Amino acid sequence: MKSFFAPHLNRHVKLGRKRSVAIGPHLKLRNYLRAALPTPPSSVDYSSAAAASLSDVMKNDELGCCVIAGGYHVEGVETGNAGNLYVPSDAQIIADYSAIGGYVPGDPSTDNGCDLQTAMNYWSQSGFKNGTKLLGYLAVDPTNQQEVMTACWLFENLYHAFELPDAWISPFPSSSGFVWDDAQPDQNNGHCVCSVGYDSNGVRICTWGMLGSVTWRALAHLGSQSAGGELWVLLSPDQLAKGQTKAPNGVDWTSLLADWDALGGNVPLPNPPPGPPAPPPAPTPGAAPTLAQAQAATTAAIQSMHPLMTRQQAENAVNSALAPLWPSS
Secondary structure, eight states: OOEEEETTTTEEEEOOEEOOSOOOSOEEGGGGBOTTOOOOOSOEEOOGGGHHHHTOOTTTTTSSOHHHHHHHHHHHHHHHHTTOOOOOOHHHHHHHHHHHHOOOTTOGGGOOOEEHHHHHHHHHHTOOTTSOOOOEEEEOOTTOHHHHHHHHHHHSOEEEEEEOOHHHHSSOOOSTTOEEOOOOOOTTOEEEEEEEEEETTEEEEEETTEEEEEEHHHHHHHTSGGGTOEEEEEEOHHHHHHHHHHOTTTBOHHHHHHHHHHTTOOOOOOOOOOOOOOOOOOOOTTSOOOHHHHHHHHHHHHHTSOTTOOHHHHHHHHHHHHGGGSOOO
8 A cells, every 4th residue: 555755744645546346337427418508617616615524634644545535525525515514533434444445443454445436336325424325426527628517516526536647646745736737647556536626727626635636638638447547426415406406407307316216226206297286275264374284285385396305495385385374465
């Protein structure tokens, strides 16, 4: 297991990403994008709300658990931008590294890293330590800048694997703000990072507690399978709901969810367009509506909505259902 001295930490850090033995059946984002998809912004940055997570090395100094750290950095971005930041304990990182990579605490001979495919499957089935389960994951084409931007904008993350060029780690970055440009990959330098945004220069990544950039040219080359790379977007329920809000008609959501389920997922499909809900019982003239009437009205309204509605959609549905009970004078 390779390690390198990190000046910003004044200690060594490790690599640890393995190539997947085989990448099983998976879905590709481009197959679900529609012509109605809005153009993504020229730049986005989701790092601020997740700063406490992204600055945490998550044991990737002592252990080759970069794949685990990268996944939990994605979870930090998701929860931070949802207003409930989650940062796992060291023990929780080790528990996932053990479950996914076979690490036995206290036995350095078992510290051998792990691969992204196994980790994504585990988090889809067993979830992260805060209880969030991935609904699924989508492959993203690293050579298509528009697709990469769309994925990061819609779902607020990218999950990368690289075989780092020696030039990226010798000399080792000393602080945030580093830029990794195109070079020749080294298959002995497998590493996993997450993206927290992008701009005209490339994607903004987090690794070893620092924020830096990988240029578009480097991503197109080193993020591709031919160079030993991988590029995915991870989807939790919150991230899926945000994507649906940003581009309700720009993605074939129904087909996407159905295909996920066909691969073993368990995502509820949209219901057929419902008819208008039955009107709640009219209150007795001169009497205030009862609690039971209000509950019946809100229940009927919510049951007619898709299960992955946003908070605003739920509020709108409830407000519309309650309005007839309190007509304006």
